[in-house]
Each structure stands twice: as structure tokens, then as C-alpha cells.
Amino acid sequence: MSGRRVVITGMEVLAPGGVGVKNFWELLSEGRTATRRITFFDPSPFRSRVAAEIDFDPEMHGLRPQEVRRMDRAAQFAVVAARGAVADSGIELDSYDPFRVGVTIGSAVGATTGLDQEYRIVSDGGRLELVDHEYAVPHLYEYLVPSSFTAEVARTVGARGPSTVVSTGCTSGLDSVGHAVELIREGSVDVMIAGATDAPISPITMACFDAIKATTPRHDEPERASRPFDGTRNGFVLGEGAAVFVLEELESAAARGAHVYAEIAGYATRSNAYHMTGLRPDGAEMAEAIRVALDEARMPGDQIDYINAHGSGTKQNDRHETAAFKRSLGDHAYRTPVSSIKSMVGHSLGAIGAIEIAASALAMENNTVPPTANLHTPDPECDLDYVPLEARDQLTDAVLTVGSGFGGFQSAMVLARPDRRVA
């Protein structure tokens, strides 16, 4: 089965700035930002007070009242995105053996928002050490163990094949989709509904990132708060969202006349084995992940037309991955546009990797590279072409997208047109 190639035939994106692929791509291609002062709760006690929030009405997106009640916001995102992706792909899942359709959903922090809210209740505002079970919602177990997200998606699409949640921090989205690709390649399944979701904008998340000064304290101009690769950046902006894909084996997708966004040609993940939050400046492990992903895609590095960066907007990250691109692609790194959509939609932890896969596929679809917004003052140590402010029209046949996260995980994925010449 090693010859099986995997393509994206459907997608749906829930990102700050607007639900749906169309809204998402308009935001990116116009270089607009969706970061704002937090509205979900009063952010004034926090060091960082901005986030990229989604204006999301679950019932407007087809969830019934009881579905809304039993699901954490991140699960709601995943279900809406999964239904949208299946509709977009035009696939008739009923015509497949359900045991050969699986689900993987990535999430870094699971139902953290729901848990935060419920803890506050059962502990009566933190007063009770012996928290009171009489006040717990009946679905608290589903918040406790985030595999409930995948269970919800599997039930909604009728999948009965191998299904799990992949949770590797901020690379969860890439790793979830990468895992799904491996399951199709090895022949365990024919179709995967795969993506990632996170809805982490809650007091506990803001507090823990405040404590390590990872998020930006810049709140005078919220719409300009996320500044990857800019010399004035000082931390990331938390976001939320989901992206889910329909992945199929290339030949069966072609046989049913499906629209193919892109082939997922290569994927790899490596660990830095260095620090739970720190990165070594040389980018060696991310470079190794990129090298292996290219190798798996049987593609020389100089065929990459665009790099969708992790670009979180911390000094440490931006320098780390700049080094990784140079280390893995050599001189071609200097000739390749690199951009970070986190400048526009923030950093939605585990979800963003999947959202960035969507951005990469849409860049190919539209032959347009999304820009890095808010990049006015280059950092002399970040000396690549970061596509400042404005999108760029260019033929885009192959994209490298990368992620880097707490725990030391470094992941890389290569998307390409399936009709490219294979070396």
C-alpha cells in the first residue's frame, strides 16, 4: 500500500474574522487582522488583553440546543467544521464501508474553557477544595477527556474506523492530519475526516501565558498586536478556531470526480528534547522534520514555492524557524516567500496547524501567497522574505507548512499538486 497517495478533497475553516472558507480566505488575501480586545470576559486583570475571537453562534451553524449544551466550544467548532468539510467534498460517506472511514481531531488543550467555567462553579469560586459534585454538569466527563471531540465528529459523519484525538500541543493540527495521512497510506482506511480544534480563550489560559510572558502585553492597538517577524514583536496573540478536511486516496478521489485541493505529499515530526517551552536557536530539529517531509514527498527543497511559517510572534520562535528554513533549504530559503497567518488570526494552539494547512491549500488554489500583517520593522536577525502586509500573486504548486510547540515538538508538512513531476 506504500504507493497510496493522499489528497484533500474537502475542507471547512472556522477562524477569527468569519466562519467559512470564503471569509477566511478573504481575510488572509486582504491582509486584514481579526485580533481585538477580549470580549469573552473582562480582560483588565491580565497582562495580555487581546485575542483573536470568533463570533460564533452554534445554532446558526446547525447545532441543536442539546448538542450545544453537551459540547465544549471546541467540540462545537469541530463538529461544524467536519460537517462543512464533508459537504464541501461532495463525498457520499454512506456508500463507504464505515469501518474504513476514520476520524482524527487535534487539540492542544481540549475543553479547557468548559473546564475553567465548570471548576469555578463546583469549587464555588475557588473556595472549596472538596469541590461539589452536586453542581457538576452531566457532561463534565466529556470535558475531562477530549477524545469526546473525535467521538462527536465520528458520530456526526457516521465514521466507524480508527479514530482518536492527537494532542501534541501546538503541533496538534499538523500531527492530527499527518496521522490521518499515514492511516490511509498504510491501507487501514480509505477516507479520513481529519483536522483540529481549540477554543482556549479563557481566564486560565490567559493567566498561564501571562505567567511566562508568552503572549503580547500590547493592547493599545489590538488589531496590530500580532507581529510575527517584526522587530517590535513581543509575544503571540491567543486565537481559537478549527479546520477539518476530508482526506482520500488519490485514485478513488479521481474516480468519483472529486475536486482536489492538494496532495499531502510529505509529513514528519521530530522533538527537540531540550525544554518544555524553550527552543535552541539553531532550529536543527525542525530542519530535520522538514528534510524528512521533503524526502517523503520525493521533492527537492527548491521546488517549494511558499513556506507557511509557524510565525507565532515570539522572538525565540521567529529566529528558531528562520534558522530551520535556512538549514533545511539552503539558499532557496532566501528566495522563497515565508508568511505567518497568525499575524491575522492569532495563535489557536492545537487548531492553528490545521488552519494553516487550509491556508496553504488555498494559497495553491488561488496562486496567492497570504501576507504577514503588521510587519513594518524588520528584525535584522530574521532576514528572509516574509511577504509584509500585502498578499502576493504567484504560481504556487508546492507549499511547506511547519509548526513548533511546547513539549519540544516540531512538525513539517509538504502540500503539492498531485499532477506534479515526482522525482
Next chain:
Amino acid sequence: MSASAVVTGLGVAAPNGLGTDEYWKATLVGRSGIGPITRFEPSSYPARLAGEIPGFVAQEHIPGRLIPQTDRMTQLALAAADWALRDAGVEPGELPAFDMGVVTASSSGGFEFGQGELRKLWSQGSEYVSAYQSFAWFYAVNSGQISIRNGMKGPSGVVVSDQAGGLDALAQARRQIRKGTPLVVSGGVDASICTWGWVAQLAGGRLSTSDDPARAYVPFDAEARGHVPGEGGAILIVEDGAAARRRGARVYGEIAGYAATFDAGPETGREPGLGKAIELALADAGARPSDIDVVFADAAAVPELDRAEAAAINAVFGPRGVPVTAPKTMTGRLYSGAAALDVATALLAVQDGVIPPTSNVEPAADHDLDLVTGEPRRLPVRSALVLARGHGGFNSALVVRAV
């Protein structure tokens, strides 16, 4: 032909034994680790028993600087990983860093650590939340900390599929071996015996409310009434078979087959997917039902789930067609650690030619299972099937086999 994935090291942290030897001895004599909760005052809760690990002093096992930044489940996992590496005779520092990966299962992350920080947030204020909260509680923490402590830079991962996760992690470890990584540290270790974790588990509706440690968790018994949660699990060293042979490693057995399925919702009226997972796992192992010498059951101890599991086993093996056991009756259900510990136990059964018993259970006749109770059953064990199910519909099955 794909590379074979063999297990060369075990690290066990279980309520009835810390370390493989202590655990295995206790399990063979039917000594249980289930008792009244001591970690907090349980009298106000409807369930009051747990499988706690007594006598684990983190300072004796891991560097002091790691203690304030880790949850108990990570401390246990780091210790178990050390023991597993030692058991395998592996010095991680002597191997190329990219040749070693870490794939673990998680279910609720470092929940107790998270409770402490949530309490500070809501009772004192956001500025009191620990800098370690950002990574001490999340699901990826055990893989991250094990990779850092041991300098492992190869492909790593974390899966969450409730109690099925332990098998899914080992299957992913085998996948990485087949793709060319020579060694993967895998398994699962869990602990969330804290009041916040307890309340969340109570909401799942499957905890036994019995106060009798000998009768609280009795799967396949007419009086089955839910389970007792425990803490702990197992870390296993999975290696490429050829590489393990070359270095002369002792091999417990190979991960010969695996499959996972998902249940359609109960409203669909379709039968659960566990039986299909068993069939697919046997096919993946190239095994016939008659090749399987013992089944380690998921053993939910919820009557309809016990019935479904017995039916799935009997559909493949025939009524009383294969010895079935559930040593987790002595530890409680360990969440992401449960299935990893069952795989370790299955490999010990293969090694010693003995099936450990299910304790305290008087098998209900209508399940028609050959449940091993009382004394351990001595017989050659070449292949064992391990079953695991996760809340919400996850089914996984894994075959281990002597090499």
C-alpha cells in the same frame, strides 16, 4: 515485509505494585491495590474507593527540579520510563537522538496540577497562577518530558482515546518502527485522583459506589455495578525486531496485530464495533482465533458493556472458547494507563506461561466466558489479545505474540 516491532523493556507503576516484579508477584497471588481513598476526604462523594499507588516518593526517582513543574502522573511516567529503559538495557545517551521517539496516551492530562492552578486563579487572582501551568497539565506533557529527560528527538506523539488510548499509542509506536525509527518509548500512565478529577469522573456515571474493596469492581459478575478508578500504568520500550536482535536484547514479544473501530451511536441500533476490532486485529496479526491463548478483557463492569464484550469475544472464539482475564480488577481502571498495563501483563504472561487471575469476580453464567478466577492458570501462552474501550465508543484490540 514490514519491520517487526518487539517489546524489550517494561516499566510498571500500579496500585498493587511499584515496579514490574512487585506488580507481577502481587497480580499472580491476587493481591489488590484497591482501597478507600486517602488522597482526599472522600466521604462527601458517592464513590469512595480507588486504586492509589502507595509509597511512590517522586524525589527518590526523578530530579528535584522537575518536581514543582510536574503533575503526579508525569512523575510516575518519568520513573516508569527510566525503569523500562533499564529493563531493556538501553542507555539513551549512547544512541543517535533521532533514532528514538516517544508516543504516549493521555486521557485527562495533569489534572491535579490543573486543579491547584484553577484554585489559585479563582480564589486569589490570575497573577498567582504558576508559570508551569502552561505545560504541566496538557495532554502532551508525558511525551515531552520523557523525550527531554532522555534526549529523544525522533518522531513523537500523543493520542487521546480515553481508556483505549494505551493500545492506540502502542500501535502508533509500531507504525513509527515500521517507518524506520529503531526505538520508541510508548504506553500510558495516568493519575487524577483529586477532588476535581473525581467529580468529573463521577459525571461519567460509571463509578462503583460500593464501599467494599472486594466487591466494588467486579466485571462479568451478576453484581457488576461500575468500576473503581486507579492511577498508574506502564511504559514499554518498543524496538525494531532486527535491531533488538542485533544488540542481543531480551525480547518479551512482538506487537503482532492491532485494529481500532468506533461504535455507531446507541440510537442507530447497530452493534458495537469491538467484535470487528478483534477480527481486524487477528487478521493483521495473521492469527486464527485458535492461536490466541488468552484474552485480556476491557472489563467495564457496567452490565450492558460486559454483555457486549462477552458477546464480541464469544462471536470470535465461541462460548467459553478462550481463557479470559481482567487483572485490572486488582488495580482499578487506570484510564490511559489501563491498556498499556494490560499489554505489559500479557507479555509477562507470555514470558512465564501463566495467566493471572481476575480477582473477586463470581462470573455470571450468562456471559459464557471462561474467566480465569482464583488461582493463576499455568499453560503456555504464545499469543495474547488485549481489548480496550474508551468512553464514547472507542474500541481497540492488540495482539502480542512470543517471538
